Amino acid sequence: QTFVRVNRIQTQKWFVMFLIGAVVALIADMVVIVVDEISEFKYGRLRDLFDRCSTTSGDCLVQPLGLWILMNILPVLIGSVIVVYMSPAASGSGVAQVKCFLNGVKIPQFLRVQTLIAKIVGMVGSLTGGLAVGKEGPMIHIGAIVGAGISQGRLGPFDFHVFENFRSDAEKRDFVSAGVAAGIAAAFGAPVGGVLLILEEGASFWNQSLTWKVFFCSLVSVFTYNSIIGVYLDRPGDLSNSGLVNLGVMDNMSYLVYEIPIFLLMATFGGLLGAIFVSLNVWLTAFRHKHITSRVARVLEVVLIAAVSATVGFLLIYFIDDCQMMRDVTPQRTVQMLCSDGEYSTMATMLFQTSEKSVRNLLHDAPGTYKPITLGAFVIAYFFLACWTCGSWIPSGQFIPGLLIGAGWGRLVGIGVMRLMPGVSIDPGRYALIGAAAQLGGIVRMTISLTVILIESTGNITFGLPIMITLIVAQWIGNWFNSGLFDVHIKLLRVPLLDWEPPPLSSHLTAKDVMSYPVYTLKTTESVGAIVDLLHKVTHNGFAVVDEGELRNPLSDEPDTFGQMRGLILRSQLITLLQAKVFDQRLDIAAVRKRLNIQTFRDAYPRFPSIKSLNVTEEERRYTMNLTPYMNHSPYICYLTTSFPRIFKLFRALGLRHLVVVNNRNQVVGMVTRKDLAKFRVEMHRGKIKVEELHISNELRATTLTKGFP
Amino acid sequence: QTFVRVNRIQTQKWFVMFLIGAVVALIADMVVIVVDEISEFKYGRLRDLFDRCSTTSGDCLVQPLGLWILMNILPVLIGSVIVVYMSPAASGSGVAQVKCFLNGVKIPQFLRVQTLIAKIVGMVGSLTGGLAVGKEGPMIHIGAIVGAGISQGRLGPFDFHVFENFRSDAEKRDFVSAGVAAGIAAAFGAPVGGVLLILEEGASFWNQSLTWKVFFCSLVSVFTYNSIIGVYLDRPGDLSNSGLVNLGVMDNMSYLVYEIPIFLLMATFGGLLGAIFVSLNVWLTAFRHKHITSRVARVLEVVLIAAVSATVGFLLIYFIDDCQMMRDVTPQRTVQMLCSDGEYSTMATMLFQTSEKSVRNLLHDAPGTYKPITLGAFVIAYFFLACWTCGSWIPSGQFIPGLLIGAGWGRLVGIGVMRLMPGVSIDPGRYALIGAAAQLGGIVRMTISLTVILIESTGNITFGLPIMITLIVAQWIGNWFNSGLFDVHIKLLRVPLLDWEPPPLSSHLTAKDVMSYPVYTLKTTESVGAIVDLLHKVTHNGFAVVDEGELRNPLSDEPDTFGQMRGLILRSQLITLLQAKVFDQRLDIAAVRKRLNIQTFRDAYPRFPSIKSLNVTEEERRYTMNLTPYMNHSPYICYLTTSFPRIFKLFRALGLRHLVVVNNRNQVVGMVTRKDLAKFRVEMHRGKIKVEELHISNELRATTLTKGFP
Structure with missing residues (x-):
């Protein structure tokens, strides 16, 4: 059997x-439909209002501008409040945390149900609020939570007692990987890309x-x-769509x-x-760690970003004269704004839609749709907005902003190439893709x-x-100056992440140089008091058990x-043993032992009580x-x-957490943990390699919760 | 520094x-150009001859048929003779051997220069000889050899003394991986696919x-x-081609x-x-191992296959009446054969070109190009021919034959679907791709x-x-019955390949159950005679060194x-040490030690002399x-x-070859090698799992060279 x-x-x-896979896709569907409907409504209203205004004088612009700011602030406020007050772990994209988790580092609260709810609500808020963010990062995080939740057969405090075989760190990690891949697959319509991303x-x-x-x-x-x-x-029935972030099929390119x-x-x-973006963001993160520490300040910052986003958008439209004649190849939903009849404002058209529709337009619109000034101003504004938004306390993905900025200046390059070589037919969309x-x-x-x-x-x-x-x-150029966005933030938080090599x-x-020493060991039969004291004293997660028997006759074969x-x-x-009071001195110890099986340990996973919550009497302390x-x-x-x-290599390939160091007589002399290894980090900086010994955080919980990932 | x-x-x-990457691509270019030119010439001649014949009576078919058989036999004969007599390791596709090599098993002669030459010549022979083979498998093998050769800075017996840092098994394996990926990238125009294949x-x-x-x-x-x-x-300048095996761009499919x-x-x-194909091939391999053992027989079998391939092709054309009217959408180079004027034979058109052009035609030709009878007969004949060719003594890839058979019956299914649903416009090429x-x-x-x-x-x-x-x-269905083609052959040859899990x-x-016992150990200072005797006695590649000092005072701290x-x-x-005669009793031992550095060991890699070739005098035997x-x-x-x-997991993740087993006192008690682990194999057979203990070959060299991989 x-x-x-x-x-x-x-x-x-x-x-x-x-x-x-199914649940992640359903959430993605829900998010995309809700965001689409709300955005349609929001930008439709704004388009109408602004268009109605263009016929009269400029004063009437105040009302639609106010509405725009309000419509940005409201959903962002809701999203931010939920994230900051309900589950701070839901802020940012989640890619960095997923990376840490798959590397073997536990991130507190990262896979909880309330984080999932906060993430979804916050994500809808940031997307409909018109922030410079994308939904792929949050989808990765949502996928991870769904993967962890379903495989553990649990929803918050409820235990459905299914899939109990999967209640271990290793199994859970597998399902989280799958959830992440499913998230990317849904987000980009890229199933192979999803698998590769979790590998990379x-x-x-x-x-x-x-x-x-x-x-x-x-x-x-x-x-x-x-x-x-x-x-x-x-x-219905047509399955040829590609994902949430539909960049549109680009045909016939060579x-x-x-x-x-x-x-x-x-x-x-x-x-x-990219390197500048990362450096700016690091500086900003340091600023945030120092000055934006209260909950209210965090919510206010996000609200401010939302208001500024709308204002900057308005100023761009107002000051840049980029009216275009309506033509056959014009994008679908145009905004007339301040332009004459029969013309439309490309900047307003670009701003009055979701970011990924803008990316799609930049890739696909016919040559001549955009003026260089429009693209230039848009890219500069969006670059700084995206950099500011990244790391604020609301769910945000960095993929779409990155693509949008690049598509913007890429198309600009395309226009330049067209002007330099007037004879050749060039599709600027191609350059937008490369950008x-x-x-x-x-x-x-x-x-x-x-x-x-x-x-x-x-x-x-x-x-x-x-x-x-x-x-x-x-990547080469960027790495010359600094690490990638996620790596930089992981390092800032002093997470003991192990590199590839x-x-x-x-x-x-050698082991002697890196091991923790002295180590706390337990005897095979140990007094309860000693165990309790040790657990109180240190926060280590693994202890070597040694046999301190007396010296036997050296001439015997024993x-x-x-x-x-x-x-x-x-x-x-x-x-778990202390909780079950598996003490040798109990009269019913055999029965207790019998009751205690693998199931007990599984049921407890992964939320073990703290040692402080255990009650051990003075008498029990003397038991063994x-x-x-x-x-x-x-x-x-x-x-x-x-x-x-x-x-x-042993740690990295096998995902170890502890490695006991023994001497030639197989006696325990030390212990190596991830932290001991992660201390030694290599820095590539302007072509120079430098090895440094980092201070690795002992208080991961506190740090991640108060400082946040991008 | x-x-x-x-x-x-x-x-x-x-x-x-x-x-x-560059060298692999150059070889691929060379092969594809040579094969293209020869095939053009060959099939051009045949088309002309057969077309000239259709006007007169059937008797004149004998001459072109004879020429066809001759044109098949000649290149195949050259290729087969070179492979059989010069480098048997060049036969087959090489995919199975690459798999073994990357798994950590050394295959003798697999990465030699003469194997490369034999492979290229044999490949051109089998392709121009019209066998049911492809060139992707051989390209993988060629990539592996190029990767190994360049990274070791060696060409046959010549040592260029470059890249000497890369002379170790682990480094070499990395470069072989790269070569394999480059081979696939060139073969299919699939750089991502290449990387994935070496991972998979x-x-x-x-x-x-x-x-x-x-x-x-x-x-x-x-x-x-x-x-x-x-x-x-x-x-020139157009880089949008896709690879050696150009399947043609399929646009607008949904x-x-x-x-x-x-x-x-x-x-x-x-x-x-697929499962039937594998089973048939296994039976055929067993037959070959028993009856086709001499070199002449091996060459003759390949020649017979070439002759039968031509004859079967002729019979198909002759007996199947599949004349089609010339239309706009007709393929480029048609053959009239026995058809009336203004018509052409689809079977002859399909046979008078290289296999991958046939695949391309099946995927892209307009609906109605092929009659069901043509496809049916072609698929059946090609299935058996491909199965027979696979494992014979000539370079052969199994990808293209697999694709061609599948495209054939897939298109048949497409035609069936078209007839069932007359109203719907269906492209049978789509079904050909799925097939x-x-x-x-x-x-x-x-x-x-x-x-x-x-x-x-x-x-x-x-x-x-x-x-x-x-x-x-x-894959699921196939695995229900047997393993994949390459795995089956690896198992037949009793290679100690480790599975994924x-x-x-x-x-x-436990270690106790699987370890080799007793083990041969050496002392830290060992007599030369004992070492020489041990190396003569056993074929093991690693030995534990132990310290057999006497028991010290148990009360001391030592x-x-x-x-x-x-x-x-x-x-x-x-x-290497014995060769350098690093004996403690030599007067100039310090100088000898000094001369012996890592370079000595590297220069010797990977062709160490046999212990039998070493001369150790009786006096030296007494040294230590x-x-x-x-x-x-x-x-x-x-x-x-x-x-x-x-x-x-330790072996698999770290690519180990030996693992020393110690007891609680750190004394050596056994040794685990790949063979000990590979003995335990799991068989999934019709949904049942069975664990069996295999007999793993001790004589890998002999087996692989005399029996051959597919």
Whole structure:
């Protein structure tokens, strides 16, 4: 019947993957429909009001401007208040946290139900509020929460007692990966891109059967999303849509070899601009950590951003004269604004729609649709708005802003090339696409996954090669100055994230140099008082169990067991044991032992009570506990002489949290944790490598909750 | 200056990646141009001869038929003779061997220069000989050899003394990965697909910096390939081509939800047919191992296949009446054959061109081009021919035959759907694509990489979702019956390949159950005679070095060192030491030690002399060698109680070859090698799991060379 069990668990896994994909897609559908409807209403009203005004004098502009600001502030306020007061972990995009989580670092509150609710509401608020944000980042976070929630069979405080086999860190991580991939798949219509992104940003071991399941989950997500959106768009049965962020299919594009140098220059520019974006944002983050610390201040900042966004938009429209004649190739919904009859304002048209529609327009509109001045002013304004918004206390994605900025200046380059070579027919949309890739690549520094995502969301494969080259160059240039946006923020928060490879020049270090010493060990049979005191004293999560038997006759064949390594026990296991009062001196100890099985430990996962909440009487303190039946008898170990790179690879490839260091007699002499390894970080700065020993935060909980990720 | 060194090595790596990509692409260009020219000539002649004959009676068909058979036999004979007599490792596709190599198993002769030459010549022979083979498999093998050769700075016996830092198994494996990806990138114009394939089939640890380099290498390959082929096709500067196996861009395809069930049925059929293909091929392989063992017989079999291929083709054309009227949408080069004037034979048209052109035609030709009888007969004949050819002694790829068979019956399904639903406009090319995916997926059981390869080589992203679903279902169905083609052959040859995950139900096994016992150990200072005897006696590649000091005073603080683990030394290191005669009793031992540095070990890599070739005098046998300075002081170890899955993960994630098992006193008690783990294999058979203990070959060299991979 063990065969049956294996099969059943496998079937359950596929089923959970299916559920995750479907639920993530449903949330994506819901968000996109709600945002679409609200935006339609909002921008429709604004278009009407502004258009009505253009016929009379300029004074009447005050009322629509006021309404615009109000319509920006209101949803943003709601979103921000919910995030700040209900679940601060829901702010930002969530990509950085996902990266940490998949790396093996737990982020408090990151996967809770209230975070999910706050994220969805906040996301709708920031999108309909007209902030310079996208929805892909939040969709990644939502996917992660859905993956964790469904696989654990829990919703907030309710336990449905299903899928109990999946209640461990490793299993949960697998399902979170799947949820993330499903989120990207739904967001961009890019199932392959989703799988690649979790590989590029998160997973360390390419596990084939997991990858298939993740792929399946992404597929279900795209399929479900498209089915429903097909009904919403009155094209039921048509599954050929591409995702939430529909960049539109770009057909019939080809490129010639002389364009490659132009693309390379654009990639360089994108990398530079991306590095500037990151640096500015780091400075801003430091400012926020210092000055915007109260809850009210945080909400107010977001509201201010919303108001400024509307005002800047208005000023752009007002001061830049970019009226265009109505033509056949004109975009659908134009705004007349201050232009004469038969003309329309391109700036207003670009601003009175969601950001991703603007990206689509920049990629697809016919040559001559935009004036250079419009594009230039728009890009500069949007660059600073996006940089300011990034890291404020509301859900926000950085992908769409990156694409929009890049598409803007990319199209500008396209117009320039057209003017330089008047004879050749050039589609500026092509340059907009390369610009978008260069800009986004310069900010986030992803390559493979981003290439595939852009290929999948534009439905164009011919342009794959130039996009890849652009992304690689943009990444090189950007990395010359600083790290990618998410990495920089992870470092600012002192998260013990492990890089892909051990730092160079670390091969002379050994376990002896990096291990924590002295270590706290427990005896195989330990007094309850000692355990409780130890748990109170230190915050470590794993303890070596040693056997401190006396020296035996050295001439006997029996092994001497002086202080030798016996096993590893986790803090959570000790607490569960203390809770169940598995004390050797109890009369009913056999019955207690029998009741305590793997189920007990699973039910407790992942919210173990604090040691402070446990009640241990003075008498119980004198009892003992036998840890042998519960500890891990063969944890991974290393010698004092094991080299740093070898230890690093062990942690990274196997996702370890603790590694016991033993001497030549197998006696415990130290312990290596992620923090000990993460201390050594390599900095590439203007082509120089530098190894530095970081101070890694002991208080991850406090830091992440009060400071926030982008 | 260590910083400078790190930077220099990094730069060197990128440069080597560039070289690999460029050289692989150049070889691909050369092959495709040579094959194109020869095929043009061959089929042009045949078309002319057969067309001239159609005007007179049937008797005159004998001469062109004879010429056809001759033109098939000649190149195949040359290719086969070179492969069989010069380098048997060049036969087959090479995909299975690449899989083994990336898994950490060395395949003898697989990466030699003569194998490269034999592969290229044999490949041109099999392709121009009209066999049912493709060129993608051989391109993968060629990529692997180029990657290994360039990175080691060696060409056959010549050592250029460059890139000497890369002379280790791990580094070499990285460059081989890159070469493989470049091969696929050039073959299919699929750089992303190439990266994914090495991940899906080979690599175990997703190393980000390696993946970027591999990606870069693929890009260079596609770029170089396209630049040169652009010149060849008189379109210099146009880089929009897609690869060697150009399936043609499929535009404007969309699909509706009711088509999904049809696709699912096709996937099921493809999986079934794939499983039959694999089973037939396994039976054939067993037959070959038994009866076709001499070199002459091997060459003759290939020649027979070539002759039969032509004859079957002729019979198909002769007996199947499928004359079609010439129309606007008719393919370019038609053959009149036995048809009346103004008509042409579709069968002859399909046969008188290279296989991949046939695939392209099946995907793109207008509805009504093919009669069902043509497709049916063609598919049946080609299925058996492809199955027979697979595993014979000539380079052959299985991708194109798989695609062609599938495209054939897929188009048949398309025609059926058209007849069932006369009102709807249906493109049978769409069904041909799904059929191709289903068939190939059923044979090779890849999913993610194959999806991306098909997307990239058809340049169509919309169809990604149905292709993925088709591939996943085809894989499920196929796996119900047997493993994929390459896996089956790897198992037949008893290669100690490690699966992705430890077999289920193995968690009750511990190191004690799987380790080799007793083990041969060496002392830190060991007599030369003992070392030589041991190396003669056993074929192991790694030995534990122990310290057999006497028992010390148990009350002292000094560690007792009775038989304790001290380190691990490799066979190759011992042989290098013996060669250099690093004996403690020599008077000039200090000078000898000084001369012996890492360079000595690198220069010897990877062709260490056999122990039999070493001369050790009787006097030298009495000398001793101190192994301490040369051994690995901190190899990975595990306890007797460590569980099997944990050991398995250690091997798989870190690419280990040996793991020393120690007891609680850190004394060596056993050794686990890949073979010990690979013994336990899981068989999924008709939905049942079974764990079996295989006999793993000790004589890999002999087996692979005499039996051959597909």
